[in-house]
Amino acid sequence: MNNRVDFVIKYSVFTALSLLAVYLCQTASRDWINYQWLFSIDTKKSWEQVFSEISIFKEPIYYLITKLGGEIVGFSTLIAILTTATLITKLHYLSKIVPPAYVICFFYICSYFLLLDTTALRVAYAMAFTIPGFYYLQKKKVTLSFILVSLASQIHLTAILFVVIYPLYFIRYLNIVVFGVFIFSPAIIWIDFSVFEWLIQLSTIFTGRYAFYAQAKVLEQQNSTGLYFYFIGFYYLLVASIHFYLKDDLRENPFKNLMASLAMLGVIIMCLLHDNVVIGARLGELFLISTVFLLSWVYLKAKVNKHIFIQLNIVIIFLLYAIARFIYLFPNIVSI
Known part of the structure; x- marks a missing residue:
């Protein structure tokens, strides 16, 4: 019974954070207008042109999904779905790599939640493949890990840099x-x-x-x-x-x-x-x-x-880090 309650609480928190990310992204993020602009360019292209431009160096997974999904449900709705699904996926695998969930999720939220899930969306979506890639490497499922990291690079090309984890690990x-x-x-x-x-x-x-x-x-x-x-x-x-x-x-x-x-x-x-x-x-x-x-x-x-001083210090430092990140990324909200 306790496991079921813990499960419901954990994924309720993950979902609430996802909804917060969607709200901040589409109402306060300075990058949101750039994503809308890129989508407006893609909507003007025919499917024949889109397929003719496909290359492993042009992040085809992201652009194909946004063009198809954007035309079906609308760009804003699609981004809301993608943001929710990918953030829950990341938090799920983070908590599998370093249990209990509340510790690693705290540090992710303070360090990367505002930067990625409300602002740098394509990187955020790529990390939803990279972090599971870390998990499966930890479990020594190298082929699956490599496939996930490769898929991440088709959402944001810079994720290809994570292939360095394999030589470093072995x-x-x-x-x-x-x-x-x-x-x-x-x-x-x-x-x-x-x-x-x-x-x-x-x-x-x-x-x-x-x-x-x-x-x-x-x-x-x-x-x-x-x-x-x-x-x-x-x-x-x-x-x-x-x-x-x-x-x-x-x-x-x-x-x-x-x-x-x-x-x-x-x-x-x-x-x-x-x-x-x-x-x-x-x-x-x-x-x-x-x-x-x-x-x-x-x-x-x-x-x-029982190094309480170290515990308190890193918690306080990264709470302040999260506040500073929020002020930097969302000055319009802070100035209200």
């Missing part, structure tokens, strides 16, 4: 290499080395979509406040602290070690792209999704060892 010494680069990654900013131009040139081989970020008017607005450097510094210290606290667990558990390496790669990427907030933060935060798992393991270990 070739343990690569994690040592990542750790070494991570330790010295702030020096990349100090010597002002960047891979931004090289990355844009590489991306044009597959798609011209990301060339937008190299436009002069876009580059002029990059990191005008300097906050990006503080953001990188925050995550560098956070990931280093987590690595120190969980060092024994990381040594013994390949999956936990993988998540730590992903987080370090997220910081390294932001350092390598320190001159472009949009690309650097977007790619860096993609890998930093692993901090949701890492923070949960820190909290649970601190709970077992």
Whole structure:
């Protein structure tokens, strides 16, 4: 009976969060108008034209679903359905990877709920395949995991970067290499080395979509406040602290070690792209999704060892992080 009650409560909360995400996305998100604009372009294309443009580098799953579903039920309704289904899926698999559900869901909500599920929708939908991919890798179902990550890349191309999890998981010494680069990654900013131009040139081989970020008017607005450097510094210290606290667990558990390496790669990427907030933060935060798992393991270990100070600190820090994220993403609501 208790299991049934827990089930109902858990998925009721997941559904309520999904409805909140839909509301914020379609009423307050600054990105909503861009999604509507992209859909308006697709509606003008014939199905023959759509099929002729299909490519594994043009995220066909997302655009085919939105064109078909948008024409049947309307774009807003379709996005509401997709957002609800994908958020519940993510929370479900997160709670399977790190039980109990309330811990990892707390850190996901504070760190990524507002960023993904109310704003960066295509990335949010891609993560609904990537996170189950993590779960099945943890269960050593590698083929299924790889299929899910591949499908994620057909919703948002950047998800293809997660193929790095397989060599990191099976070739343990690569994690040592990542750790070494991570330790010295702030020096990349100090010597002002960047891979931004090289990355844009590489991306044009597959798609011209990301060339937008190299436009002069876009580059002029990059990191005008300097906050990006503080953001990188925050995550560098956070990931280093987590690595120190969980060092024994990381040594013994390949999956936990993988998540730590992903987080370090997220910081390294932001350092390598320190001159472009949009690309650097977007790619860096993609890998930093692993901090949701890492923070949960820190909290649970601190709970077992009665390290109450650590528990309180990470809870307070990420509650404040969520508030800051909300203020940044939804200034219109805050100013009312």
